[in-house]
Amino acid sequence: MNSIVKTMAVGLVATATLAFAPPGDKKPKQPKYIDPANMDQSVKPGDNFYLYANGTWLKNNPVPGAKTRWGSFDMLREESSKRMQALLETAAKQSSNPKMQKIGDFYSSGMDTVTIERLGYDPIKPDLQRIDAITDVNGLLNEIAYMRTQATGSPLFGFFLSQDRKNVTVYIPQLSQGGTSLPSRDYYLNNDSRSTSIRNTYSQHLAKMFGLMGEDATTAKRHSDAVMRIETALAKAQMSRTEMRDPYKTYNKFSVKDFTATTPAINWTTMLNNLKLTGADSVVVNNPAFFKSVDLLLTAVPLEDWKTYLKWNVLSSAAPYLSSAFVKQNFELTQVLTGQKEMTPRWQFVSGIIDNQLGDQLGQLYVEKYFKPEAKQRMQALVNNLQETFAGRIQRLDWMSDETKRQALEKLNTFTKKIAYPDQWKDYSAIAINHNDFLGNTKRASQWAYNDMISRWGQPIDKNRWGMTPPTINAYYNASNNEIVFPAGILQFPFFDFGADDAVNYGGIGAVIGHEMTHGFDDNGSQYAADGNLKNWWAKADADKFKTRANEVVEQYNGFTVLDTIHVNGKLTLGENLADLGGLSIAYEAFTKTKQFKEGKKIDGFTPAQRFFLNWAQVWRSNALPETQAQLILTDSHSPGMHRANGPIVNMDAWYEAFDVKPGDKMYKAKEKRTHIW
Incomplete structure (x- = not known):
């Protein structure tokens, strides 16, 4: 989050009550939303809540050979890619159907390793020869522009x-x-x-x-x-x-x-x-x-x-689209950078390319087959509920002046909300897709995307565009449009399930909604006004107080060790950490308004408040290879899963009450030192 993640997550359970319909005629089964079998109850909740909630699952779910990490997000992505594979294989068999031709032939071209192997690096020889002909710096600069427009x-x-x-x-x-x-x-x-x-x-x-x-x-x-x-x-x-x-x-x-x-x-x-x-x-x-x-x-x-x-x-x-010698050599570097032991399966790689380049056409088929429209309606209600709760929290802030509060509420109340899939799908009719030209297909799709971008020059802003495709297991906030966006893919357990109790849904998708809303008010998003423009809307005293609180979060996360002597970079991850803290706090307050919370009945031995925090923690469970952890610390604006799970809760009084966390517990933070922002 810009998006909620580039990482982690939990098992996908396809049931009739899910936002997604089960494929084929499989008989749905009811998931156990909070399963003690995944927990390690020998760990005190107040010592390491992440391990308490996920310890046994982490021990039993090592990173698969073709992955760099494995958790809730990854498992949902795996299932999503299998669904795309099924759609693409069907399309490949029905490429005479205009609705299927482009994605079907694109998939066939990517899976046609015989042709790809025969060609070797022939497809790029004209580009290399053109570079050989350069005679001066101007020719060099002209080639740089040409390469970008032609996707080379x-x-x-x-x-x-x-x-x-x-x-x-x-x-x-x-x-x-x-x-x-x-x-x-x-x-x-x-x-x-x-x-x-x-x-x-x-x-x-x-x-x-x-x-x-x-x-x-x-x-x-x-x-x-x-x-x-x-x-x-x-x-x-x-x-x-x-x-x-x-x-x-x-x-x-x-x-x-x-x-x-x-x-x-x-x-x-x-x-x-x-x-x-x-x-x-x-x-x-x-x-x-x-x-x-x-x-x-x-x-x-x-x-x-x-x-x-x-x-x-x-x-x-x-290289990824050339013969196996180039692909294998590319993977040798990937292994050193990430620790990945086996190549990503060919079908999965090709499916991902098509999702990226013809995402609206594939996404349209995806939501037709798998997505249940009722989920969009339920999601809209949840978003409105979280927005109303956030507004109440802003009004009660004791560190912000009335005028800045007014500006903050104006920004919050003008959020554009995009849920599941676009109202208008992109038209790819101008892209020529050939069933035996994989690299050519990727280049022509990229050229189309480039020309589509350039075509906006001088035109009114098109706010209907999406930055993610419908199957994406993710979400994002766009500051310039002041919009929050939730693709269909994320509307699944452990984030969302029609059959789940409110504690699970608020600890999952509720926290995601709150996270994206808080991005509008994190250290970066807070610098954009309600109209999307980068301009100051804060009274100086309020801005100073916000920075003081944000710096407390920087210091908190700087103290987290990831690998050897490597620590989380509190400044790089600040926006995501603020969004996690704000999002979870807003979601919890919204949850306290529900019938389940007020009745306080236990399910499977856990109170509603405990189930809320347990689902939050299992959303972030993830095993990652050491090499990948080291790379992400340098490149990712998100903290590792354990620290996303544990970081916000130590600042929330409700967590201490739910699990009876006391002084002496390793995660205990004195009440006066807990950071409260949004």
Whole structure:
């Protein structure tokens, strides 16, 4: 969360009472929503609530060979991908049906490993030959623009068209730092043993990939070194991920003419024209210093090295779609970065590509077969309930002035709510999909998406667009549109189930709803006003009090150890941690209004309040490989599952009461030290 996660989760149970209908004629069974068999009740709740709630499950569910982590989210994603596989296999058999042709032939092309193997790297040879013909820096820059528009790579920097953060009624071209291949700049710059080992592996990976294109060992090593030098220089010029979370620091608006003056080697009018965006007079740049460094590098680095760098970008972008030698070599690097032991099954990889590139067409079939419309109605009621509860909490805040409260309530009450799937589906009719051209299909779909983005230039803002596809097990908040979005995929147990008691649904999807709402008021989202514009709406005294409380959360999460001596980065994860704390607090108060809470009857030995917190904890249960944990600490704005489960609850009085947590328990936090924000 921007989305609720990039991680974790629990078993998917398909029953007749779920938001999703069971496939085929399987007889539904009633899930045990809070199952003591998954718990480790030898652990005191107040010592490690996450292990108390999930300990036995964690012991019995190691990470599968083809995964990097395994938990509630992953299990739902696995089931979702199997559903997509079934839809795609059916579509492949019915590709004469216009409704099925594109996704069916796309799937067939991805599964046609015989053709892919025969082609080797032939599909990218024209791109490599075109790069060979470059004779000067201008030719290099023209090729960089061409590669982006033709989906053959994204070298040097990022480019996209999106809303102007300070005037969200218009689109504006945006330029961002980029150009590196490893997941984080830290891998290029840090000198710890883990980073050094990954750099060495990456350097060898580069040489091996060049070798697969027929280069001898000496040439491949020379080319590997050239790419490493360029990417390391680009990494040095990049801001850290924590710095990149600052929406003001990354908002630098220039006239195109003035920005060109800062980069003598790059004419941005020409570049934007070559990127198919004409008539722009301004750009937003997230890191101007990065582009000054790029400008210097363009003339300081030999042209032949730049050509090698562009070839690497072509090869790296295409490798997943080429013959098995390239795919296997790619996986060797993945193994070192993440610890993954086995390749992702071919069908799953191809299904994911189609979900990403033709997501609306596949998603339309997905919701027709699996999603129950009643879930959308129930979800709408839950969202309204949480919104009303949040409003009451804002009104009662003792640290915020009346005027700032008024602004906060205006923002909360103008949330746009998107649930399950779009009202309008994208039209992919212009994309040509061929049943035996996998790489070509991915490129044409990407070209369509690029042109679709460019077509928004000069047009009114289209607020009907979604940033996720319907099968996605996730949710998100979009600050510029002040919207909260919940795809159909997340409306399943352990988040949501028609048959579950309110404690389970409020501890699951209720906390997710509250999480996304709180993103509008976290350290980043709180800087955007009700109309979506980046502008201050806070009284200074209130903003100072908010920052003081937020810093308490930074310090709390900085204290969590993940692996060896690696700690959670409290600043990088602050937005998600604030959203977890706010979301769970709002969801719990909303739950206290229900009949179940008021009656207080136990189910399976647990009170309503206990079941609420237990479901919250089982949402986040997850095992992850050590290599993956180390990578996520550098790259992910979300804390690991244990700390997402345990972090918020120690600040909630209700948790202490529900489980009789006392001084002396390891998680106990004195009442006066508990952080309360939203």
